Amino acid sequence: LLATGRPLIPLKRADWIRLLLIGLLGVTILNAAMTIGMNMISAALASLIVTSNPIHTALISRLMLGELLTRRKLAGIALAFAGLLIVLRFGSVAGAAFDVRQVQGVLILALAPFSWAFYTVLSKPLLRAHPPIHVAAYSTIAGSIPFLTLPLWRPGMFGRIGALDGPGWLAALFVTLFSFVLGYVLWYRGLRVLTPSQTAVYIYLVPVFGLLSAWLVLGERPTLFLLLGGATILTGVILTNTTARDRTRATTPLPEVSPPRRGGGVPEVHSPS
Template sequence: MTGDTLHAGRAQIYFKLVLTTFFWGGTFVAARFAVHEVPPLFAAACRFGIAAAVLLALVARQAQRRGETFPVPRNLREVLALSSLGLTGIFCYNAFFFSGLKLTGAANGSLIVAINPLLTAVLSAWWLRERIRPFQAAGLVVSLMGVGVIVTRGDVGAFRTLSFNHGDLLLLGAPLSWAVYSILGKRAMSTFSPLVATAYAALSGSLLLIPAAALEALGGAGPHRFSLLGWLAILQLALLGTVIGFVWWYEGVKTLGASRAALFVNLVPVFGTLLASLLLGERLGLPLLWGGTLVIAGVFGGTVRLKAG
């Protein structure tokens, strides 16, 4: 492979990773549209039911092209490993994600969830005994300060009165769920490819979301009917944010390595905030701007200096 060809290939991967983070930033806006029309768990079930069907079809096509049988878990341990991904990364994450966005803005959501990389690093240090370096710890502190500014709307007195927006607090459960999902995923990836693991995670997560959505409906959660705009939002979440986003993300990881690809995650809150301002008319108030700056600076500084070290 010539140098020009290699450069062109990497440029294409960079473009795909930037576009992936754009799709992921757009999921916050799409979710806001969706939860304005239907209950949160029903929206999540629709998203991952569609995504699971498409991902399983991609797995089947890949197996057929390679002349292999469809990959299935071989024992109870593998079933539990894949199911745990669906429980944490799909069911719990989206329960917090959609429920939080029902009560707060898309810009807030994209910035709060931006602590994903550093929260994962902290849990990895505790759970897997991985080392936390000084810049990583400093980045976590700065990010958490930013989250504090966002959830209190810049009012430090809110810590004394506990007058937080419930949606912001619910959204904090999303990065925690994703961090646990990421750690559990390290074990699953030793047996299954990322595409296969993601497909089974989406499937098991959907199987958990469907009965939860049914219970939500029995509790009188509201109408379960999308308008055309609502369906477009769900398709964005399922096809762009989940299927294409994950496939392109793993292409980036394969070509660049996980450490270099992970740096692109810091673009998600940037795109999420800008799209929320453009499409939803959410005002970029001073507390949100300051909080967002701290979150992005903390995540970027912590991860970049960690990788550089």
């Protein structure tokens, strides 16, 4: 945020409340569920669970923003849920038993796409008055505050951090810069000009890269049922967001927000060209 050199835009009380809420949903709950859940199941299976995010986003957008849910979208939701059941029942990695611990991991990880869907929908109004980089920075700071209490629950946490080797620090740096900072900023830039459901469609790329990287990096060989369930989920979530109405409906980008003038004043809002 400081590197951009852009002046901070004053926030209203309602904006602060919303930022605290989306920080809790999109940073605290999301990352806690991802960290705990992924330690209990395979990386390939985890990447497939995350693909349910567009389903949650479509439903929440309907309830909160009034987006239309057609029969085709409802059919896609049902199909994706069927694929999730296939993954839950048969989707273990080859050579691994699908046990109670994996079921628990799936249930915990399921909180991640659910919280991210609320995070996406609730963030949309903020982007009408604030640049994506500011919303990303404020919400990330707000959502990171609860993690400061971790040493109280994990007394040896700092010792484990200090024991990280070179590859461990590189992995942490990669996650921080690319998955966290860059990921949040780019997500908000997309959300500025797209609807929540249209933005969520890019989650479809997660299992593709997840399955590929889990196979190449971790040696996790997916089973036939995992691939079948994953294909069913992908078909369902794509069907949910590719109705004829969606393809023909024009998307109106949000106006650009200029930095505040020197000496105060309300920031200028420019309509997109």
